Amino acid sequence: MIEPEMAFYDITDNMDLAEEFIKFCVNYALEHCQDDLEFLNKMYDNTLIERLHSVLKEPFVRLTYTEGIEILKNAKKKFEFPVDWGVDLQSEHERYLVEEHFKRPVILTDYPREIKAFYMKQNEDGKTVRAMDVLFPMIGEIIGGSEREADYNKLMSEIERRGIPMKDMWWYLDTRRFGTVPHSGFGLGFERLILFVTGMANIRDVIPFPRTPNNAEF
Numbered sequence: 001m002i003e004p005e006m007a008f009y010d011i012t013d014n015m016d017l018a019e020e021f022i023k024f025c026v027n028y029a030l031e032h033c034q035d036d037l038e039f040l041n042k043m044y045d046n047t048l049i050e051r052l053h054s055v056l057k058e059p060f061v062r063l064t065y066t067e068g069i070e071i072l073k074n075a076k077k078k079f080e081f082p083v084d085w086g087v088d089l090q091s092e093h094e095r096y097l098v099e100e101h102f103k104r105p106v107i108l109t110d111y112p113r114e115i116k117a118f119y120m121k122q123n124e125d126g127k128t129v130r131a132m133d134v135l136f137p138m139i140g141e142i143i144g145g146s147e148r149e150a151d152y153n154k155l156m157s158e159i160e161r162r163g164i165p166m167k168d169m170w171w172y173l174d175t176r177r178f179g180t181v182p183h184s185g186f187g188l189g190f191e192r193l194i195l196f197v198t199g200m201a202n203i204r205d206v207i208p209f210p211r212t213p214n215n216a217e218f
Contacts, residue, residue, distance in 0.1 A: 011130040011147045014184045015107050018134050018143050019060050021188070022105075026055050029197045037197075045199035051137065052197065060105040060134065068093075068108050071101055088115045094133075094140040106135045118158045119172070120146040132186070139196050145186025152176040 029037065030052055041048040072083040072093050077100075081090045089108075097106050110128040113120075120129035134143035149155045155176055159169055194206040 011109065011132055011145075011184055014145045014147070014186050015062060015109070015132055018132070018145065018186050019105075019107070022134065022143065022193070023056055025193060026052050026197065030056075040199055048199040051199075055105060055136075058104050060107050061102045062107045062109065064110040065089075065108055065112065065128070066110065068097055068106075071097065075101070086112050086114065091140040094135045095137070098135045098140075099137050105137070108133050108135060116146070118162055118164060119148050119155065121149045122154075130184075136192075136196055139192050141189070142192045142196065143186050143188050145184065147182070147184040150176065150180050150182050 030049075037049055037052070066085065068089070069083060069085050072079070075096060077096065079090075079092055079096075081087070081092065083093060094106075094108075097108075098104070109130075109132045110123060111131040111133075113122060113127055113129050116129050116131050120131050122129050130147035132145055133141045136142040149158070152173070155173065159166065159173075191203055191206050191208075194200075195203050198206060200206055
């Protein structure tokens, strides 16, 4: 995923901006790439344009991970991967919530602490973090983000608790060592967005340039 990070104050800002951002991108494609979309709609996927417009019509559903788990556990559907609180949701779970239960994009929040990154800010319950994922039809997760931990000592404690080698974390800790402010951010899966906008079935068809391992320092 290509993830240009955008920084805002807290998780509510994150959700608001993520929804506005992705709706802007879809609307831009509809306004500026109409000929291409009509071609794809005619030759490849005749529900494409209707699906793009449907994203713009209604606000995204917002619910917690815990609420989402309860919906999945009560679903009259057999999933390949069992559902229980604390599991990392699979694409089949995300797509059920979006495509079958709510029938529109979903923003899922407050994920279990243990399945998310060390830098995410913990909620008061000590079990969940201020994370959010935007789930889309046919795609699953298209945006992931969170409020970040701004407290240097708390960040150090979480790195130690998880057994992350400190020698690999010096550069990240330096972003807190000399002070910071409460902040939040998210990353858009650019290729997943292109996959959704074009209606392609395989993400390999929309990768704009090849990737090679071990060519970035961090």
